[in-house]
Amino acid sequence: MKRRDFLLGTFGLGLLAQACKGNHIPVRFESQSPTAHKLRQQQHAAPSKFRSCELLVIGAGIAGLACMRKLSGSTKNIIWIESEQAIGGNSAWKQNSIGKYPLGAHYLPVPDERDAELLQFLTEAGCITAWKDGLPVYNEYHLCQDPEERLFYDGYWQEGLVPSFGIGPEDASEIKRFFEQVNHFKQKKGKDGKDWFCLPIRKCSNDEDARALDNLSFEADLRNRGFSSKALFMYLDYCCKDDYGCRPDQLSAWAGWHYFAARKGRSANASSGDVLTWPEGNGFLVNALLKQCTIQPETGVVALSISAENKSNKVLIWNSKTAEYELITCSQLVLATPQFVNKKLLPAHANAFRNWDYSPWMVANISMKRVPETKGMPLSWDNVWLGKKSLGYVNAGHQLLNPFESKTILSLYFPLCGDNSKEKRKQAHSYSESDWKKWIADELSYAHPGWEDYCSEIAIHLWGHAMPKPRPGFLTDEAFKQQELLAQHGIVLAHSDLSGLSLFEEAFHAGNEAAHHIQQIWNNG
Amino acid sequence: MDKSENRFHLLLLISVFVVATCGLIYELIAGTVASYLLGDSVTQFSTIIGTYLFSMGIGSWLSRFFKSNLLSWFIRIELLVGLTGGFSSSLLFLLFNQVESFRLVLYALVGLTGVFVGLEIPLLMRILKDRYEFSDLVSRVFTFDYIGALLASLIFPLVLIPYLGLLKTSFLFGILNVLVAWLLFEKFKSDVQGKRIMQWMLIFSTAALLGGFVFSERIMRTSESLAYADKVIYAGSSPYQRLVLTRNNSDIKLFLNGNLQFSSADEYRYHEALVHPACTYSKQLNRVLVLGGGDGLAVRELLRYPEIKSIQLVDLDPMMTKLFSSNPLLLELNKQALKHPKVTINNTDAFTWLRTCSIQFDLILIDFPDPSNYSIGKLYSTTFYKELKRCLSKDGLAVIQSTSPFVAPKSFWCINQTLNEVGLATQPFHIYVPSFGEWGYVLAGHTIGSSPVRPIPTGLRFYTPESFAQMCWFPTDMMERQTDVNRLNNQVLVHYFEKEWSVYN
């Protein structure tokens, strides 16, 4: 062999080794039930079974669970169905040999102490252990432990999510001014005496000045207020994607400010920015809600269509376990399902549902034997980077208390924010495991070069319709008025997306209100 | 005999001389490395000499099976001796930390070298036997053999070890062995079969050994044994930490991840202060819990109280408790405490254990590593201390090792105030441990009595009831300061600790 050939050979081998790096890592899609496909089907066979009940609840996400929790102990004949095998919807979770991990929602900010219903539930769930000086004391095992957040910026992990190192003095002063504005909005009350920003949003002030913020994009409003710092906008870009799956230029300014100004929960042992979190994410709250329900959902059962007749709704369902069609007749119906599903279930009343644009998301749960670190802050709960495709990852093992365990699961959050969500959705569904792996590798290698050597598995979960984008104008919608019509048929809606903000608090209250509505009907005979 | 014959004989005899020197050197190297790494040099040397001589015997016996091509075989064996001998010390140093049964590797290597060396002289004698008269041959070969041995045993301790060190010496003698092979090869090329292959083997062996010689410094650095001032007598890695024991005369030190854990010269001060104030102030002493402390030294002190009925020890690392229940040196140090029938050992994470614990203890000793990172900081949080309080009987007491109040006063007082925060009464105190410096503890309980309720056991070397008042007195530079409370969601202690110790270091 000539010297040149030899050199070329080793070079080639090196390239090959580089290309094969991480080839051993198994990548899989989280198993998805066959029911989603069933819903898209146009033609269905005739039902072979028939049942009737006083109430049918469709969906066992947070809203469905909250509704059924409230109806616990009812003597009425109630049927509750959920299309997936696992309950929880966007707050579902899973478990592997390393531990539990969330598929979607992973935290709840310390709630507003005036939200009595939510605090009541949190007390029953063991999240609030006592009251001190009129404020709730949160269970220390559930409050996010320190170190909570770190930001990868310029090759270095800094503490917190707001860039503080490597930025210029103008950036720093704009960031400061931005948070002064947030504080101002936090305190602000309307002429009706209500907060400009709070949760759930139906409790927010109807002040024209506040509502005017819904007429323009967050980005436009920020520019109007004289903000232009690149570092600030990078940070806000992250925040908007994190909560709404869209960019500041796509988002209503009202929703943008709401994200910051509505979090003002107080507590005896935590500050307003603190959050409650668990290895399984909000799956913990799912389990806590389910534990209080006296009726359990029938899982793997999908609603396909509804024919609304006066007080006698006929719902066609398909049971994936028995592969049978069934017709359920009910006088009351709660749709704890997202609006895009409702439209398919009740095409005749499609204008009663909101015309949201849902952004797709991918969540990858990455099992690691150890997280190879780079410079700066050590591994935290929320590990964020700016200006990449993904938002960063949450360390699912963060709340565990085993100091020497290095194995953990990282949940990488990947919103697909485009102007055309449909296109993005199609694209997301067309990606193979190895396509996703390439994306994921690109993200992780940014802050953790060499991560492949420690990775044992990647599980991918695709959310085709993860969350609605609160675009400008989202607060005013004609669909609300149509809902009265549905109520006449005994159909009640309960879902977080009714409000436009995909949040636990919205889902929880939507479920509670639906239950309250049903109870009133029953009480009135 | 003509001139060239003469030169040839000289060459062979020089070879015998070199071969003999190398053989003895390898034996000495193995003995030295073994006693450096394993301690107890008498045992190491005698077992290694025994194994070596026995293997040489096997080698001589094996030589009868070599029937033809003796010269080629001799060259091959020279190469093998050179390579195994040359790399032996590096291998031993590098493998010491990696392999489970180091002794097996050690004796296998010694045995292998012995077998090869044992083959050398018989083969050489057979090669030479047609050229010499037998009695003459025997006398010459053995003369050179013994001269070589004498030279080796003199230069090894006087020149080689002080000037070259163990690794370089082995490589050097490996190279000498290979040079003999080169010489013979060049001289008898015509008699050697498979010349090309042989030539490559020679080139390869020389290059490998030269490389080893040049990079021996780096090999040495890789082997951590030299990171410690004293002789490393044990090193091992568990999934949780790296354990290293060193020894200097009678002083044994334990290092966890490179941090000194105790020195046998003064550990009694540390452990007596950890155990006896708490024991003598505790009304009841039936059930005792020890968290951390897998070395059994605190348990040793506890076992001085016959009234203690049971001791539950929770230490994460099974390697630690296993080592301290089996190594004879350590068993002598902890007086076999971990094997005592009153003691139950649980190898699990202390936080999880305490959280699920449903019984109460009269005394709880907490001997965790310092809160130098967020993971360990959790074991000093209000959340942890609430669980501690729950598991403490009505009159029970706990004592917590709380880092140095001199180096890290904020950290020390933060631990004290965190304990107060969960509603425990505390009594902080400190002592002087020469190998650590000024060291602090916090005694905690639902209530703490004002005077001891039982006498100290006999045989203590440091603690007396009278000295306790003095331990509880803090001079100005260690005086109480106001700090935040350490909670899981703020981890202030880790911040304090990092700041204070980084200034000190």
Ligand SMILES: Cc1cc2nc3c(=O)[nH]c(=O)nc-3n(C[C@H](O)[C@H](O)[C@H](O)COP(=O)(O)OP(=O)(O)OC[C@H]3O[C@@H](n4cnc5c(N)ncnc54)[C@H](O)[C@@H]3O)c2cc1C
């Ligand atoms: C990736 C991601 C991350 C998030 N992170 C957070 C977070 O950290 N904090 C937070 O507060 N919120 C977060 N959210 C928002 C989350 O959506 C809400 O917190 C909450 O889980 C919404 O509950 P829901 O009941 O309104 O809706 P869903 O979760 O959508 O529940 C609807 C349920 O109905 C079922 N269903 C749908 N169609 C049918 C049918 N035809 N027949 C029967 N059943 C049907 C679904 O399977 C589902 O279980 C996140 C969302 C996503 C997608």
